[in-house]
Amino acid sequence: MGDFALPARRAAALKVPTLVISGDKSMPVLREAAQRLSEVIPGARLRTLPGQTHNVAAAALAPVLKEFFAP
Numbered sequence: 001m002g003d004f005a006l007p008a009r010r011a012a013a014l015k016v017p018t019l020v021i022s023g024d025k026s027m028p029v030l031r032e033a034a035q036r037l038s039e040v041i042p043g044a045r046l047r048t049l050p051g052q053t054h055n056v057a058a059a060a061l062a063p064v065l066k067e068f069f070a071p
Contacts, residue, residue, distance in 0.1 A: 011040045018044040019068045021061070023052030030054055 018041045022034035031048075038046035045068070049060050 006037070008036075008040050011037055012042065014041050014044075017068075019064070020044055020046045021049060021056070021064060022046070023049045023054060023056055025051060025053045027054070
């Protein structure tokens with residue numbers, strides 16, 4: 001397996017609106033990664049979806065994406 005780590009300096013260089021999403025039932029390592037990403041990416045927003053794992057249900061994800069992409 002390869003190293004899928006995203007160097008903090010690359011994440012910090014993002015200049016686009018960013019929404020980081022995590023499920024509160026996801027593995028701790030995934031929740032921690034989402035938290036760290038949201039702290040490093042300038043202006044990023046973190047949303048934690050209640051009752052969701054990494055395999056989030058479309059019904060839980062859709063309203064969050066709709067809100068994020070709304071004009």
